[in-house]
Amino acid sequence: MSYPVVSIGIGSYNNAAYLETLLDSVQAQTYPAIELIVVDDCSTDHSALLVQRWMERTNYPVTFLQHERNQGLVRTFSDCTRLATGSFVSLVGSDDVLDPELIARTVAEFNRRGPSCGAVYADCRLIDSQGKEIAPSFLCYFNSGAAKSPPEGNIILPLLRGFYLPTLTTTVRREALAAVGPHDETLFSEDLDMWLRISRKFQFAYLPAVLGSYRVHDRSAVHTNKLALNETYFRIYRKGYFEGDAEWKAARHNLAEHAEHYYASQGPEAPARLWFALHETRRPKVALFWLMARLGVKYSTLRRLMSR
Known part of the structure; x- marks a missing residue:
């Protein structure tokens, strides 16, 4: 056989x-x-x-x-x-x-x-x-x-x-x-x-x-490459090979999540990543994260303030 x-x-x-x-x-x-x-x-x-x-x-x-x-x-x-x-x-x-x-x-x-x-x-x-x-x-x-x-x-x-x-x-x-x-x-x-x-x-x-x-x-x-894994999704998203409203909606949601995770991980390009995600998603929460990142406010500090 x-x-x-x-x-x-x-x-x-x-x-x-x-x-x-x-x-x-x-x-x-x-x-x-x-x-x-x-x-x-x-x-x-x-x-x-x-x-x-x-x-x-x-x-x-x-x-x-x-x-x-x-x-x-x-x-x-x-x-x-x-x-x-x-x-x-x-x-x-x-x-x-x-x-x-x-x-x-x-x-x-x-x-x-x-x-x-x-x-x-x-x-x-x-x-x-x-x-x-x-x-x-x-x-x-x-x-x-x-x-x-x-x-x-x-x-x-x-x-x-x-x-x-x-x-x-x-x-x-x-x-x-x-x-x-x-x-x-x-x-x-x-x-x-x-x-x-x-x-x-x-x-x-x-x-x-x-x-x-x-x-x-x-x-x-x-555990060791969180920022690099995050960058991977940004690059995949920029390829733009999604089709139909459902795929683009899911892709943009994922983009917003990755931008937040990047900010939470203290990525050095957090303002730029969040700005890109904001431009693509128009989400108020992403706008807040972008503004705080621009002002140098750490994600952990922001989350503490938001939980009060």
């Missing part, structure tokens, strides 16, 4: 403490046709050496690329995609863990849905730095009500309304990647931009199962 190849790309950067656990979870996949790609983004810990030793110890085939200088997450995953030859592509952070049945069940779901399905995603649990479970469901933890009925088909509106897709359990059809073009390497984080572009042309499918572990620790991007 012939199985379509699934390319698993690992973007590695300074996660030596967790990387071997992930590599072992790839090797433990029950699906028989996996192409493993690891791109190390010039780690300063022993991540690269760990990968090389793991390859020697297990004899598991790996396409291994090391960047000579740090180039960022999006370029790292872009290289993973460029090196991938499989019919499906899965991109995984180097601190996460895959359940053994993830790829097998995902491919089965692609086969069930047919060629119009461009991406399949499943749920995952949250774990801490020691591997202890924090929450049983990523979708419930990050998406509250949406987790009761995870979106399928065209998911542009849910994404613009703040729906978070677990990247480690999301696999994309190669034809979908080819249709929407390469990763935008000007962005800090590629996830949302890619999901929006794919959803314009292909259907998303939800696989109702918990099939991985998303690790949260003090070096997670959600």
